[in-house]
Amino acid sequence: MKKFIVITLVLCICGLMPLFSAGASEKSAKQDMIVYHWWTAGGEKEAVDALFQKFLEYYPDVNIIENPVSGGGGGVMRGQIKTMVMANNSPDTFQLTYGTGMLGSFEEILEPIDELFEDFPLPEMVKEMGRVNGRQVAVPLNIMRNNCLWYNKKLVDKLGIDANFHNFSDFLVACEKVKRAGYTPFVIGAGAGQQHWLAQMTEQMILGAPHGGPEYVSKLYEGKANILQDAAIREMFEFLATLIKKGYINNDYSALTWDQGADVLMTDEGVFYLMGDWAKGHFTAAGWVPKVDFDYTTSPGTEGYFTLHFDGFSLCKNAPHPEITMKWLEFITTAEAETIFCPLKGATPPRLDAPTDMYDAISLDILADFRDPKTVIVQSVFAHPPEEYLGVFGNMLSGFMENPNVEQGIKDYAAAYASIF
Amino acid sequence: MILNRKNKFYIFIFLLPACVLVGLFVYVFLSWSIKVSFTDWNTIGKMGKWCGLDNYKQIFFNDPVFIRAIKQTLILTVLFILITLPLGILTAVLLDFKVRAKRLFRTLYLIPLSFSFVASAIMWSWMYMPNQGVINSVLRTLSLDKLAQPWLTSTDQALFAIVLVYVWQFSGFATLVYYSGISSVPIEILDAARVDGVTVFQKYQRIVLPLQKPATITVLLLLLMYSLRVFDFVWLLTDGGPAYSTEVLANYMYRVTFNYNRFGIGAAISTFMFLLSVLIIIIPVIASYIKKYKGGKK
Numbered sequence: 001m002k003k004f005i006v007i008t009l010v011l012c013i014c015g016l017m018p019l020f021s022a023g024a025s026e027k028s029a030k031q032d033m034i035v036y037h038w039w040t041a042g043g044e045k046e047a048v049d050a051l052f053q054k055f056l057e058y059y060p061d062v063n064i065i066e067n068p069v070s071g072g073g074g075g076v077m078r079g080q081i082k083t084m085v086m087a088n089n090s091p092d093t094f095q096l097t098y099g100t101g102m103l104g105s106f107e108e109i110l111e112p113i114d115e116l117f118e119d120f121p122l123p124e125m126v127k128e129m130g131r132v133n134g135r136q137v138a139v140p141l142n143i144m145r146n147n148c149l150w151y152n153k154k155l156v157d158k159l160g161i162d163a164n165f166h167n168f169s170d171f172l173v174a175c176e177k178v179k180r181a182g183y184t185p186f187v188i189g190a191g192a193g194q195q196h197w198l199a200q201m202t203e204q205m206i207l208g209a210p211h212g213g214p215e216y217v218s219k220l221y222e223g224k225a226n227i228l229q230d231a232a233i234r235e236m237f238e239f240l241a242t243l244i245k246k247g248y249i250n251n252d253y254s255a256l257t258w259d260q261g262a263d264v265l266m267t268d269e270g271v272f273y274l275m276g277d278w279a280k281g282h283f284t285a286a287g288w289v290p291k292v293d294f295d296y297t298t299s300p301g302t303e304g305y306f307t308l309h310f311d312g313f314s315l316c317k318n319a320p321h322p323e324i325t326m327k328w329l330e331f332i333t334t335a336e337a338e339t340i341f342c343p344l345k346g347a348t349p350p351r352l353d354a355p356t357d358m359y360d361a362i363s364l365d366i367l368a369d370f371r372d373p374k375t376v377i378v379q380s381v382f383a384h385p386p387e388e389y390l391g392v393f394g395n396m397l398s399g400f401m402e403n404p405n406v407e408q409g410i411k412d413y414a415a416a417y418a419s420i421f
Numbered sequence: 422m423i424l425n426r427k428n429k430f431y432i433f434i435f436l437l438p439a440c441v442l443v444g445l446f447v448y449v450f451l452s453w454s455i456k457v458s459f460t461d462w463n464t465i466g467k468m469g470k471w472c473g474l475d476n477y478k479q480i481f482f483n484d485p486v487f488i489r490a491i492k493q494t495l496i497l498t499v500l501f502i503l504i505t506l507p508l509g510i511l512t513a514v515l516l517d518f519k520v521r522a523k524r525l526f527r528t529l530y531l532i533p534l535s536f537s538f539v540a541s542a543i544m545w546s547w548m549y550m551p552n553q554g555v556i557n558s559v560l561r562t563l564s565l566d567k568l569a570q571p572w573l574t575s576t577d578q579a580l581f582a583i584v585l586v587y588v589w590q591f592s593g594f595a596t597l598v599y600y601s602g603i604s605s606v607p608i609e610i611l612d613a614a615r616v617d618g619v620t621v622f623q624k625y626q627r628i629v630l631p632l633q634k635p636a637t638i639t640v641l642l643l644l645l646m647y648s649l650r651v652f653d654f655v656w657l658l659t660d661g662g663p664a665y666s667t668e669v670l671a672n673y674m675y676r677v678t679f680n681y682n683r684f685g686i687g688a689a690i691s692t693f694m695f696l697l698s699v700l701i702i703i704i705p706v707i708a709s710y711i712k713k714y715k716g717g718k719k
Contacts, residue, residue, distance in 0.1 A: 105682055192658055
C-alpha cells in the first residue's frame with residue numbers, strides 16, 4: 001500500500017512538472033505581447049486584425065497574444081483587467097477610452113508614456129485628454145464623435161424636413177411632422193446592459209440646452225454642478241419628457257441594442273437616431289450609402305461643438321513585455337496605423353496630418369469639423385467623468401424613461417450625482 | 422475499516438490536498454474579502470486604508486439601491502422556491518403515473534436544466550421582446566392584445582419575468598429529485614396500502630409525499646443557495662434595470678466592485694451576502710441536528 005501511494009505521488013508530481021516548465025518557458029519568451037481589447041463586431045474586428053498584421057510585418061518575431069472581450073462597451077473587459085491587475089497578472093496593454101475621467105480611474109496601473117507625444121500632431125485639447133497628473137498615459141487611435149443625429153435621408157427628403165436643428169423647438173416641430181406621416185420620429189436603443197446610451201444621449205441634450213454648452217458639460221463632469229438649481233438639467237428633462245409623452249420615441253427602446261436601434265432607420269420605420277459616429281460603420285456595413293440613404297447633422301443645439309472620445313491603448317504597470325509594447329504604442333501613433341485602422345472601422349484619424357483621401361463623405365465632414373480651429377471640442381461622457389458615471393446615470397435615466405416626471409427626474413439625477421462626486 | 426495509526430496517516434495524506442485547496446481558495450480569500458470590506462479601497466491598483474465599519478454604514482444607511490437589492494433578492498428567492506417546489510412535486514407525481522412515453526416526458530422536463538444560462542437568457546430575451554417576441558405575438562394572434570406587455574422593460578414586471586426564467590430552468594431539477602424520492606418509496610408499503618383500500622389521492626397524500634421530506638430539504642437548500650446569489654439571468658436579461666427594478670445583491674456587488682471601482686463597498690456587500698446565506702441555510706441544518714440529537718436521547 002505504502003509503495004502504491006509513493007508511486008502515485010511521484011506520478012502526480014511528474015504530471016504537474018510540464019505545467020511549471022510551461023510557465024517558465026512563457027516567461028523566457030521575450031517577444032510575447034499580451035493585448036486586451038473589446039473589438040469583436042464586424043468592421044472593428046477586421047480593423048484591429050489589419051493593424052496587428054501590419055505591426056507583425058515590422059516586428060515578425062513578436063507573438064501577439066490577443067484577448068478580445070466583448071460586452072458592455074468595454075465594461076466586461078475592464079472588469080476582467082481589474083481582476084487580473086489585482087492578481088498581479090497585468091497584461092502588456094489594453095484598450096481604454098481615451099479621456100481624463102476614464103484614464104483617471106485607471107491611473108494607478110498605467111505607466112507614463114510622454115515620449116510618444118513629442119512628435120505626435122494632435123490638437124492640444126486632445127493631448128490634454130490623455131494626461132493624468134500632467135503625464136500622458138495613453139495614445140489615441142481613432143476619433144469617435146458623439147453629437148451626431150443620424151437620419152434616414154430618403155424619408156427626411158420625402159417629408160420635406162430641413163435637417164438642421166438649431167434648438168429643441170426646431171426638432172420637436174420635425175418630430176411632429178414625422179409622427180403624423182406614420183413613422184417613429186426619434187429612435188433609441190438602450191436595452192439590458194446598454195442603458196449607458198441614455199447617458200450618452202442626454203449628454204448631447206444637456207450640451208444643446210439653452211443654458212447648457214461645453215463649459216456646463218465640463219463643470220458637470222468635474223463634480224461642480226448644482227443639479228437641483230441648474231437650468232440646463234431641467235431643460236434636458238423637459239425636452240426628453242416631451243419626446244416621451246408625445247409618443248415620438250419607439251416603444252421598444254429598452255429591448256433594443258444600439259445597433260438594433262440603428263436598424264429601425266434602415267427598415268424605414270424610424271427617422272432620427274442620436275448616436276455616435278460608429279453608427280456610420282453599422283449603416284455602411286449593411287449596404288447603406290452615405291449621403292444617399294442616410295446622413296447626419298449635429299444633435300439639436302450643438303452646432304459648432306464636437307463631443308468626442310477616442311479608443312486608445314496604454315502601457316500597464318508591471319507589464320511583462322514593456323519594450324515591445326512601447327513599439328506597439330509607437331506604431332499606433334503613426335499616420336500609417338491610423339490609415340489602416342480607421343477606414344475599416346468606419347472611424348476617423350486623430351492625427352492632424354493623416355491622409356484623408358480614403359474616407360467617405362460623412363467621415364470627411366467629421367474630419368473637417370475636427371480640424372476646424374473654430375470647433376469647440378467637448379469630452380464625452382465616456383471620457384470625462386469617472387468610470388462609474390455611465391452605469392449610475394444609465395440606470396437612473398431608464399427610470400425616467402418609464403416615468404417622465406421632470407421634478408422626480410431632477411431629484412433622482414441629483415441623488416445619482418451625489419453618489420459619484 | 423480499523424482506524425489504526427497507519428490508516429490515519431493515509432487518510433490524512435489523501436485529505437490534505439483537498440483541505441489545502443479549500444482552505445486557500447475558500448477560507449483565505451473569504452478572510453481577505455472580509456478584511457477588504459473594512460478598508461476604503463476605491464482605486465484600482467492602490468490598496469485602501471482601514472475605515473472600520475464605514476462601508477457597512479454606507480450600504481445600510483446611505484444606499485437605497487442596496488436596500489432595494491436585498492428586498493428584490495428575497496422576493497425573487499421566495500417566489501422562485503414557492504413556484505419551483507410545488508411544480509417539481511406535481512410533475513414528479515405525474516411522471517409516477519403509468520403514462521406512455523414516460524422517458525420522453527422525463528427528458529423534456531430535464532432539458533431546460535441542461536441549457537447553458539447564456540443560451541437560455543438569449544432565447545428568453547427574444548421571447549420577451551415587446552414587438553417581435555413570441556409571447557406577445559401569440560397573445561396578439563389570440564386577440565389578447567391587452568395582455569401583451571413590455572415584459573423585461575417595465576419596472577412593474579421585469580422581476581417576475583426573470584423569476585419565470587429561473588423557474589423554467591430549475592423546475593426540471595426539482596422534478597428529478599422528487600421523482601427519485603417517489604420511486605424509492607418501498608413497494609411493500611404501497612402494496613399494504615393498496616390492500617387496505619387507499620385511493621390514489623390518499624396514497625400520495627398520506628404515504629408518498631410525507632416520505633419526501635429528505636428530497637424537499639435537498640431541493641430547498643440547493644435552490645436557496647442558488648437563489649440568494651442569483652446573478653446570471655439578471656445580468657444577461659436586464660442588468661438590474663430598468664431603474665434598478667431587478668437589481669439583486671450579486672449583480673449590485675459586481676457593479677459596485679468592477680464598474681464603480683468601490684472595492685471596499687463591494688467586499689462589504691459580498692460579506693453581507695455570505696452572512697445572509699449562512700444564516701438562512703444554517704438554520705434548517707442546525708434544527709435538523711437538534712431534532713436528531715433529541716431523538717437520539719429518547
